[in-house]
Amino acid sequence: MRFDIITVLPGLLESPFAHSILQRAQRKGLSEIVVHNLRDYATNKQKSVDDYPYGGGSGMVMSIEPFAACIEKLKAERDYDEVIFMSPDGEVLTQSIANHLSSKKNLIILCGHYKGIDQRIRDIFVTREISIGDYVLSGGELPAAVLVDAVVRLLPGVLSDETSALSDSFQGDLLDAPIYTRPADWKGHKVPDVLLSGNAAKIDAWRDEQALERTKQRRPDLLND
Template sequence: MRFDIISVLPGLLESPFAHSILQRAQKKGLTEIVVHNLRDYATNKQKSVDDYPYGGGSGMVMGIEPFAKCIEMLCAEREYDEVIFMSPDGERLDQGIANELSIKKNIMILCGHYKGIDQRIRDIFVTREISIGDYVLSGGELPAAVLVDAVVRLLPGVLNDETSALSDSFQGELLDAPVYTRPADWKGHKVPEILLSGHEAKINEWRYEQALERTKKRRPDLLAD
């Protein structure tokens, strides 16, 4: 699976992709993550990619030409299943979207900055707009990293235990049950006896009940959906 990410600040994405699960996935050849510097496609000597908005108003708008040049170059090299713009007014990222994207082959992600990007980029090239929450960040780089992480960990072979992702919170519309590890008794705080019983069916039943109860208390909207 390949991700091409277009950013005016590619340095912001160096660390998230150079450690832990994402680093391991790339070393195994299970995913390829390529970050493209939008300034390399600027059409002026100053390498600027933004300009004042038509109609006035505050802030600067990222122009159409640098994005279009980069997108067209990438699309000439391969076919993309999705061209995603990370935007606070997009559909909110959830586990279902991550699952859906995890079976794709090539994904392009556009990172906005400043006041936003020229609407024509969104109209002409973008196939999907995704938000990570109802708030505004300085740019789309951190949301892009969140999206890639959520998707890559689902790819077969990325996690040491491939069943781990299937039991995560939001898989099956429930939050995850409480988890424990050694020691079984820490200063009088004990692990539930059922988890020490070795009875798989009863443990699974307990975990389901705990997940259901936790979801009722913390995210009843998931059950309503």
């Protein structure tokens, strides 16, 4: 699966993709993450990619030409399933969205900055807008990294235990049950007996019960959807 990320600050994305699961996925050839510097597509001497907003107001607006040039170049090289703009205006990222996108082949992700991007970019090129929460960040780079991480870990062969992703929180619209490891007794704080019983059926039933109870307490909205 290939991700093409367009950003004015490519350095912000160097570390997230160079470690742990995302690094292993790339080394195995299971995913390809390509970061494009938007300034490479600027046509002015200053390599600027923003301008003042029409109608006045604070902040600067990212221009349409550099984005259009980069997107059109990429689309001439391969087909893309989605052109995604990371925006607080978008639909909030969920596990269901990550599951859906993990079945795709090629994605373009746009990272905004400054006050935002020219609306025509969104109208002409963007097929989907995604937010990682109801708050505003300085740019779309961190949200893009979050989206890529959420999707890549679902690709077959990325995790050493492929069943792990299927039991994560939000798979099945429930939070995960409590988890424990050794020691079984730490200063009087003990692991639940059922987890030490070796009875797989009872353990599964306990985990289902705990997942439901934890979801009721912490995220009842998930049960009401």
